[in-house]
Amino acid sequence: MSRAEADVATGTDAGAGAPAAGAGPAAETPGTPEGSGTPTASRTARALWSLGLFRGELRIVFRRWRTAALLGVLAAIPVLVGIAVKFQTRGDRQGAGDGPAFIADVTNNGLFLVFTSLAVTLPFFLPMAVGVVAGDSVAGEANAGTLRYLLVAPAGRTRLLLTKYATVLVFCGVATLVVALAALATGAALFPFGDVTLISGQTVSLGDGLLRALAIAGVVAVSLVGIAALGLFVSTLTDSAIAAMATTVGVLLTVQILGAVPQLHAVQPYLFPHYWMSFADLLRAPAIGSAIARNAGLQALYAAVFVSAAWARLTTRDVTA
Amino acid sequence: MARNESPRPEGDFGGYADFGDVDGEARARRRRALTRYAVPVAVAAVAATTIGLGTALASTGSGPSLPHLTARQLLDKMAASDTSTLSGSVRVSTDLGLPSGLSGGLLGGVAGGASGSAAGSSDPFGGSSGSGASGSSPSASSGSSSAADPAAKLTELLSGTHTLQVAADGPDRQRLSIVDDTSQYTVIHDGTQMWAYDSGANSVYHATEPAHPAGTAHADKPPAGVPTTPQAAVDQLLKAAGPTTSMTVDGTARVAGRSAYELLVRPKQADSTIDSVRVAVDSATGTPLAFTLTPKGGGKAAVDIAYTRVNFGKPSASDFTFTVPKGAKVTQGKQDQHGEHPGGPGGAAGSGAVGSGAAKLPGGASGPELTGTGWTTIAELKAPSGAGLKSGQGGQSGQGSQGGSAQGPAGVEGLLGTLGHHVSGRFGSGTVISTRLVNVLVTDKGAVYAGAVTQEALVEAANAAAG
Incomplete structure (x- = not known):
């Protein structure tokens, strides 16, 4: 358990002795040696400390073999899809229109493997990976008994939570990029590259297509913001990392099933995966932005609700582990 | 610790x-x-x-406050409307209450037969089990080989909710897209060129029309497909209007951010299955922005077409150009096809689903005979060969009008038995297939009566025909 924070966490034992000390407002009053001095200096110090905390978190998350395994699985999916398309499609387009989105276009243009892979991974693989990392974020610390050491540090619980969330968000972006880049590499290796045919029928240059692919990766990453916040909240509820991950993934599966039941169409626009496939709108000309904007708004709403719920939980919780 | x-x-x-x-x-x-x-x-x-x-x-919420207009003034405003350039998004919801086995196979045949499209060679009944399944999930694309054929594709609009993008620049240039989650179906009409592109199957359909004077082209066009814009639906509606119709201006509404008058149209004839039709007419341009058709049975609207975004500016010229994408499979349509205009706001798409009730039948080679007036018009189709419903689909395959009837009438009757219920009268006996809007009577002698009328009216018409 060689935690970077454990070295930094050398303040007073605020976690158990005075439960209020770690709370948001309490963090405003510098009560530790390094917090003393002029307000400006303390703010700078706190910002630096936050940055250090954030970097430490990133290092911990991305050095874990578990994270590496998750990213490895995500990177393997485009390779598998690419190889399957390469060796199974023999010219005939029988059954085109079935299967994952854009898969019919992959043989013409390897860039479409990026879109296919994102369409394949977005419903389950990507959010599951995010759910694992988010569910582990706070509960993992509690599980390992390191949470209280983090909380005695002068940063305070609010900042710790935001740092954790920022780390999960970085993971959302990295996971999406891993899928996209693996797909790009596989597509370039197995299929021809060239001008891109949009789904509305126009043909644009490869550069334009790559820009659109990048924008689509961004939209996909933003789509994961909601499940990340949900996982963070679940993670603050329990001391068992496994339980938090399982609950987050379970919620994801449940919501995806609810989204597939036609009788529930009235509530479906409020489920966080509802607009996930809106990224395909970036492949139309003239572009349609409304669904992408609605997706972003819905994700922001989920993030606001669940991060504030996680904050309410963590800052008032009695941390014993 | x-x-x-x-x-x-x-x-x-x-x-x-x-x-x-x-x-x-x-x-x-x-x-x-x-x-x-x-x-x-x-x-x-x-x-x-x-x-x-x-x-x-x-x-x-109450609509915007607009100066009062009578129904006549509003109709004049619509008639005087000179909107020729337009672009926007349209939401189309249809719930016709079709028997699920019918929605794909039969209607595909109906639209195909009515429009005289020659591209489809898929067997209508062989495909009906598959399309029955796709009827419940409208976004599933049909497995037919001519996936990009507009006539077949537009029938998808007959069930479920779809988002369309439309653009028009005069009567000669229109563009219509059916927007699905990760695919798009686009029809572009530019002068004599008609292109359709299905991104899901990466296939292209191309047809060339003989040049004809603009404006007259659409007047005598047989009804085909579904109305894809409010304008197209209203054109059908006005055709059906007359002494049998009451029209009132019923308040105002906001559609796609524009203020509009609501025109309420009700059939006076009791036999009609249509309760009311509501049209939202843009107060500034007189362009219909929304169209809602409610059947007598109650429940949600059978047809609901409304702009969600509309812009009356001239669309960019590049919207109407099309180059065949690399790797796409191109199907050439037969020349001289009338039914394949995209449903541009100029009223290019006729109505097969609403309005006159005359468009419901399998078109067939001979064409239906119309009886009754106004809303209770009944289309009557005498099928000499006993092929019954087949005659409509016969027109679909370009090879010959009876090309699809190889399976024989026994299969048809078996299918009818599962879809409808038995009636009898002076005409003999037959089967009635009911939907929320349209009833169809198929007599055992092979004649077909159909209309947006009650079952009793159909039986009466059959009795009258029997003498």
Whole structure:
């Protein structure tokens, strides 16, 4: 358990002795040696400390073999899809229109493997990976008994939570990029590259297509913001990392099933995966932005609700582990 | 550090109970917890109220205040409308209550037969089991080999909710897209060129029309497909209007951010299955912006077409150009096809689903005979060969009008038996297939009567024909 924070966490034992000390407002009053001095200096110090905390978190998350395994699985999916398309499609387009989105276009243009892979991974693989990392974020610390050491540090619980969330968000972006880049590499290796045919029928240059692919990766990453916040909240509820991950993934599966039941169409626009496939709108000309904007708004709403719920939980919780 | 207590139960809300010795502190903590939990609850509540208020205002809020118009003045305004350039998004919801086995196979045949499209060679009944399945999930694309054929594709609009994008620049240039989650079906009409592109199958359909004077082209076009814009639907409606119709201006509404008059149209004839038709007419341009058709049976609208975004500016010329994408499979359509205009706002698409009731039948080679007037027009099709419903689909295959009837009438009757119920009268006996809007009577002698009328009216018409 060689935690970077454990070295930094050398303040007073605020976690158990005075439960209020770690709370948001309490963090405003510098009560530790390094917090003393002029307000400006303390703010700078706190910002630096936050940055250090954030970097430490990133290092911990991305050095874990578990994270590496998750990213490895995500990177393997485009390779598998690419190889399957390469060796199974023999010219005939029988059954085109079935299967994952854009898969019919992959043989013409390897860039479409990026879109296919994102369409394949977005419903389950990507959010599951995010759910694992988010569910582990706070509960993992509690599980390992390191949470209280983090909380005695002068940063305070609010900042710790935001740092954790920022780390999960970085993971959302990295996971999406891993899928996209693996797909790009596989597509370039197995299929021809060239001008891109949009789904509305126009043909644009490869550069334009790559820009659109990048924008689509961004939209996909933003789509994961909601499940990340949900996982963070679940993670603050329990001391068992496994339980938090399982609950987050379970919620994801449940919501995806609810989204597939036609009788529930009235509530479906409020489920966080509802607009996930809106990224395909970036492949139309003239572009349609409304669904992408609605997706972003819905994700922001989920993030606001669940991060504030996680904050309410963590800052008032009695941390014993 | 030792734990405060041995195994802490999972889900213990913060373990406040552990602090029994410091009662006041525990209470203060609980109070603070409640205050903090109020934050996410408040965020969720504010969002819910905003969304709820938004939809409530949109649906029940009173429309904008506009100068009063009579129905006649509003109709004149619509007739005088010179909107020729337009672009926007249209939401089409249809719930015709079709028997699921029919929605794909038969209607595909109907539209195909009516429009005389020659591209489809798929067997209508061989395909009907598959399309029955796709009837419940409208976004599933049909497995037919001519996936990009507009006539077949537009029938998808006959069930479920779809988003369309339309653009028009005069009568010669239109563009229509059916927008699906990850695919798009686009029809572009530019002068004599007609292109259709199906991104899901990466296939292209191309047809060339002989040049004809603009304006007259659409006048005598046989009804085909579904109305894809409010304008097309209203054209059908006005055709059906007459002494049998009452029209009133019923308030105002906001459609796609524009203020509009609501025209309420009700058939006076009791036999009609249509309760009312509501048309929202843009107050500035006289362009219909929304069209809602409610059947007598109640429930939600059978057809609901409305712009969600509309712009009366001239669309960019590049919207109407098409180059065949690399790797796409191109199907050439036969020349001289009338039914393949995209449903541009100029009224290019006729109505097979609403309005006159005359468009419901399999078109066939001979064409239906119309009886009755106005809303209760009944189309009658005498099928000499006993092929019954087949005659409509016969027209679909370009090879010959009876090309599809190889399976024989036995299969047809078996299918009819599962879809409809038996009736009898002076004409003999037959089967009635009912939907929310249209009833179809197929007599055992092979004649077909159809219309947006009650079953009794159909039987009466059959009796009258029998003499």
